[in-house]
Amino acid sequence: MSDATGDPQRPLVSVRDLKVQFAVAGGRQVVRAVDGVSFDIHRGETLSLVGESGSGKTTVGQALLGVVPIAEGEMRIGDVSLPARTAADRRRLRRSAQMIFQDPYSSLNPRMRVGDIIAEPLRANGIGATRGERQKRVAELLGLVGLPADAADLLPHEFSGGQRQRIGIARAIATEPDFIICDEPVSALDVSIQAQIVNLLGGLQKRLHLTYLFIAHDLAVVRYVSSRIAVMYLGKIVEIGTRDEVIRNPSHPYTQALLAAVPGIDPAREATRQGVMLGGEIPSPINPPSGCAFHPRCPLAEARCSREVPRPHRLSATHQAACHLLADASEPSKG
Amino acid sequence: MTVSEPPLLTVEGLTTTVSVQGRQAHALDDVSFQVRKGECVAIVGESGSGKSMTALAIMGLLPEPQVRATAGSIRFDGTDLLTLNQEQMRAFRGDRISMIFQEPMTSLNPVFTIGHQISEPLIYHKGLGRKAARKKAAQLLAQVQVADAEHRLSLYPHQFSGGMRQRAMIATGLACDPELMIADEPTTALDVTIQAQILEILRDLARGRGMGLILITHSLGVVARYADTVIVMYAGRVVESGPVAEVFGRPKHPYTRGLMACVPTMDGDLESALVPIDGQPSGVFDRPSGCAFHPRCPLAFDRCWAETPPLEEFRPGHHKACWADE
Ligand SMILES: Nc1ncnc2c1ncn2[C@@H]1O[C@H](COP(=O)(O)OP(=O)(O)OP(=O)(O)O)[C@@H](O)[C@H]1O
Ligand SMILES: Nc1ncnc2c1ncn2[C@@H]1O[C@H](COP(=O)(O)OP(=O)(O)OP(=O)(O)O)[C@@H](O)[C@H]1O
Ligand SMILES: [Mg+2]
């Protein structure tokens, strides 16, 4: 699907002030799962969303796919504004945005043959007039993800976890989407299989000019796949920047703590590392802490951090972090 | 920890036989390693390599009769655990040897409070009364850094977060001050931040109390940061073992090298793509002949499919089982 406006500078995906809320406890309480998130994703790039469990990563992806209701905010994929209003828009969206899931076991229907699993989005989107045409396309897709053509006749349980993830990827790229949301696509896989899938996703991105939103826990994987990285904490983006900005120059104390927690594989370096260990756990989004939601765990928190919500602070044209201390540090140098 | 002291645990030639529908195969084949007091020994390897089965064999919890230990010995403080009957083994389990399982939700009982579950081994093994056990349970929970421990003893597992459940598991495992603890992927499902907190607690306990720790993990990073010794398993056999700095600094087995080349790291070169190991491990019943790694091995030659290489010490403390590059 090509962008009707044709402006190459225009991001493919754009999210502004997105809020998603869930009513719980019989409607008496509200989970602010996503609480004011904004980002753009340009064509051909990978934006990764990282953060601890419960920070709202999956919910952002679900909002983009229209499977959870949006409380506030604006979103756009290509030239379709979300939520899609017309049937034609919904159809275009179904074709142009796809998802790859974490669990290669539960995300494939165990009773359907692999060929039918992959052909389903083709049929649903009216691609390939005849069964024969669809079969040809399925064989092509299997080849693209590195599976033999006769895989089409088998059932999912006849495949290993890594092979099932390939089937899920084949299904996701079947409709030639522009945009794919990958929700923890390698977390459940063994390291050697993980490397195969990371490489496959990278290869397909180049070949098919795909744009990814990559949701992941593992910062080392994220480092390999990302163009840019957004760090979420309790429903908010606390830092966003290019891969190198966020990894080499992490500016929010939460990003710094996340990075320090990732062990490297050089034992000499690990032995001498004096990690700033992050204590405690992510609080409940039902009753988030006042001010900066990170303040109860932040080693640098000051009095005002519990009172005022920090605004995103611009560190470069592409790098922002929301921390009161950053605003202070750069105050004198402001021109 | 001195080298002259006898090891706490010596596993030698451990072999288990799996029987399914009349077919038999060795799931573990000639596994040998030692654990000393205060030492953290990590076991790594891909899914199905036999890590959990090694742990279950030590605990006397193999799912008999499908899986039985058919050769070798597991000596713990002078006793071969494989010769004990179930009742004798129960006296060790949870007392002198304890284990934290891969999935805390399945090993914590949902109908009992956390306090009840931490108290249980204290009552069973140490003969403590309910009240004394509960007091000790609160201390244990506080020790694994659960805030407000006293109050939380009355909560049920589902009222705990994943990280807190894992801590409660550790507290239960530590209750009787074990000499050996086995942690089977204690942090795989947790955030890196919580993983770091929990592994730090375990390592400090090992060092502080002289407890032997067997840490089973997929993560080479966890091994590098927390373990003293590493055992690399492939298809039920130990293919390389030794001090972590030595094995990761000079990996010898092509499988270990392969693992190291395919994990993304925070400092690796981003220009070169990750190098996956070709293919995938085989199941217990279709293990290749000779060295089971040979179909995936870049260095394999004819001897590798004919003969199984033994685990040999080729540098002090550093063992490998590989025919290449003698
Ligand atoms: N349908 C729902 N009803 C109520 N609460 C929900 C629902 N979906 C998500 N939440 C809550 O919203 C918050 C964000 O959840 P989300 O699944 O987006 O987190 P995540 O960052 O993807 O976490 P993980 O890393 O564990 O996948 C959590 O507190 C979660 O419990
Ligand atoms: N009860 C059983 N019956 C038959 N085979 C079994 C049984 N339990 C384990 N196995 C097999 O024994 C081998 C070793 O399994 P084990 O659970 O020890 O692997 P693991 O290294 O712990 O893997 P993971 O990383 O997935 O936990 C596997 O091939 C497994 O399929
Ligand atoms: Mg999620």
Ligand SMILES: [Mg+2]
């Ligand atoms: Mg296991």
